[in-house]
Amino acid sequence: MLDIQLLRTQIDTVAARLGSRGLQFDTAAFLALEEERKRLQTRTQELQAQRNALSKQIGMLKGRGEDASTVLAEVGRLGDELKACEQALPALLEKINDFTAALPNLPHESVPVGGDEAGNVEVRRWGTPRSFDFEVRDHVDVGAPIGLEFETGARLSGSRFSFLRGPIARLHRALAQFMLDVQTVEHGYTECYTPYIVNREAMVGTGQLPKFKEDLFWVLRGGDEEGLEQYLIPTAEIPLTNSVREQVLAADALPIRLTAHSPCFRSEAGSGGRDVRGMIRQHQFDKVEMVQIVQPETSYAALEQMVGHAEAILQKLGLPYRVMALCTGDMGFSAAKTYDLEVWLPAQNTYREISSCSNCEAFQARRMQTRFKNAQGKNELVHTLNGSGLAVGRALVAVIENYQQADGSVVVPEVLRPYMGGLEVIEAVL
RNA sequence: GGAGAGGUGGCAGAGUGGUCGAAUGUACCUGACUCGAAAUCAGGCGUAGGUGCGAGCCUACCGUGGGUUCGAAUCCCACCCUCUCCGCCA
Numbered sequence: 001m002l003d004i005q006l007l008r009t010q011i012d013t014v015a016a017r018l019g020s021r022g023l024q025f026d027t028a029a030f031l032a033l034e035e036e037r038k039r040l041q042t043r044t045q046e047l048q049a050q051r052n053a054l055s056k057q058i059g060m061l062k063g064r065g066e067d068a069s070t071v072l073a074e075v076g077r078l079g080d081e082l083k084a085c086e087q088a089l090p091a092l093l094e095k096i097n098d099f100t101a102a103l104p105n106l107p108h109e110s111v112p113v114g115g116d117e118a119g120n121v122e123v124r125r126w127g128t129p130r131s132f133d134f135e136v137r138d139h140v141d142v143g144a145p146i147g148l149e150f151e152t153g154a155r156l157s158g159s160r161f162s163f164l165r166g167p168i169a170r171l172h173r174a175l176a177q178f179m180l181d182v183q184t185v186e187h188g189y190t191e192c193y194t195p196y197i198v199n200r201e202a203m204v205g206t207g208q209l210p211k212f213k214e215d216l217f218w219v220l221r222g223g224d225e226e227g228l229e230q231y232l233i234p235t236a237e238i239p240l241t242n243s244v245r246e247q248v249l250a251a252d253a254l255p256i257r258l259t260a261h262s263p264c265f266r267s268e269a270g271s272g273g274r275d276v277r278g279m280i281r282q283h284q285f286d287k288v289e290m291v292q293i294v295q296p297e298t299s300y301a302a303l304e305q306m307v308g309h310a311e312a313i314l315q316k317l318g319l320p321y322r323v324m325a326l327c328t329g330d331m332g333f334s335a336a337k338t339y340d341l342e343v344w345l346p347a348q349n350t351y352r353e354i355s356s357c358s359n360c361e362a363f364q365a366r367r368m369q370t371r372f373k374n375a376q377g378k379n380e381l382v383h384t385l386n387g388s389g390l391a392v393g394r395a396l397v398a399v400i401e402n403y404q405q406a407d408g409s410v411v412v413p414e415v416l417r418p419y420m421g422g423l424e425v426i427e428a429v430l
Numbered sequence: 431g432g433a434g435a436g437g438u439g440g441c442a443g444a445g446u447g448g449u450c451g452a453a454u455g456u457a458c459c460u461g462a463c464u465c466g467a468a469a470u471c472a473g474g475c476g477u478a479g480g481u482g483c484g485a486g487c488c489u490a491c492c493g494u495g496g497g498u499u500c501g502a503a504u505c506c507c508a509c510c511c512u513c514u515c516c517g518c519c520a
Binding site: 038041042044045046048049051052054055056057058059060062063068071072073074075076078079248369377379 | 490
């Protein structure tokens with residue numbers, strides 16, 4: 001949510017900055033709503049003040065046992081207009097709220113301007129893609145003989161689900177455990193276990209709702225045809241970030257660093273046919289998520305730091321990657337600035353997204369009403385950041401493809417071996 | 431799922447439908463007293479919004495949403511949450 005005061009006072013600047021994200025902001029429509037709001041709100045409050053004063057008089061008169069019928073008649077005259085105002089105002093405020101809740105965050109000034117992913121800027125690269133002396137196969141082919149089963153997943157659930165069996169399932173678990181250990185032990189994040197089903201308010205808080213309902217799975221209790229509005233989380237960012245919703249935090253409690261390993265559920269509406277082969281784009285995948293709740297002055301330093309926390313995983317796994325600064329047109333709804341990490345996938349001969357780290361500034365905090373007591377003793381909105389550290393399914397893909405051998409076996413990266421009972425190579429036996 | 435109790439300011443805890451945004455205690459802040467502290471005394475101490483250059487004034491908020499009323503923390507309805515007991519359950 002953008003600051004409504006900013007919208008009221010600097011609407012043209014806001015419109016221009018939103019325009020850099022490719023958004024047409026109808027300023028005239030907004031201004032018209034605002035003008036009406038101002039008129040209606042002022043009038044409503046005026047009438048309420050009159051009513052309150054008269055009602056107070058009635059109370060005093062009756063208290064003294066005197067006749068109140070004159071005042072009663074007077075207050076009666078306010079009735080119709082007041083009732084009309086009290087009905088119209090909330091409706092109008094909701095309309096304005098719907099309008100602003102659908103506006104994305106303003107890009108930070110350092111974000112490159114661009115219309116789509118072609119406008120993203122490479123910041124740095126790490127590692128050298130391995131050269132293969134045999135024909136490289138993709139993770140679907142390498143994975144099949146070590147327990148990666150798409151057909152089973154499809155039979156159980158449908159397309160975009162996979163079933164892991166045996167050593168590859170263990171490798172998947174090892175990756176998640178390893179990531180969680182690095183983020184907690186080396187980078188100071190507090191490990192969390194969170195609900196995977198959350199309510200509407202949480203989804204609104206982080207920005208998935210009201211605009212992106214079609215990307216979510218929503219759930220009903222058995223037997224209910226309708227009921228509470230509850231959703232499967234598309235990322236642990238939602239429970240982690242919302243864990244501080246509607247709170248006023250002590251300044252010395254910040255920064256808060258949280259991490260969680262969780263499944264993520266995404267309907268992938270609109271992805272139409274992209275990445276249908278393999279594990280790249282699934283309805284369900286695991287992720288280790290990082291979230292930071294920080295004071296505003298420190299949020300951009302925290303963002304750089306968080307990108308480093310994600311990079312550390314790839315470096316330890318020995319996976320080549322590059323860091324991309326997303327351009328204005330490619331950023332997510334809640335982000336003011338985003339870096340993507342893209343890992344090298346030899347079979348695709350390209351880099352693919354494996355992590356996304358964003359500073360949302362006060363955008364989510366305003367929606368969640370999360371504040372802290374600043375040095376002046378005033379309540380001030382916090383800044384929130386989130387980042388993948390990393391996507392487990394895509395990390396699995398990257399390991400399989402980058403560590404494959406000519407005989408179909410896959411070498412286990414050294415840092416994962418303690419999580420695999422010392423296993424060094426996964427042999428293709430199944 | 432069944433039975434009961436309850437949700438009020440940071441916390442605790444009052445509140446016959448009428449000068450209640452809310453007593454009181456406690457915590458916290460400021461000042462006085464003190465060499466300093468404690469104790470004591472005085473004052474201050476919620477959030478959001480509107481309006482004004484400003485001191486300020488006004489509006490809303492007592493779990494949430496409706497309703498009754500000139501007026502609702504207080505009455506009515508629905509829902510949510512918490513606690514206790516019973517049942518079921520990993």
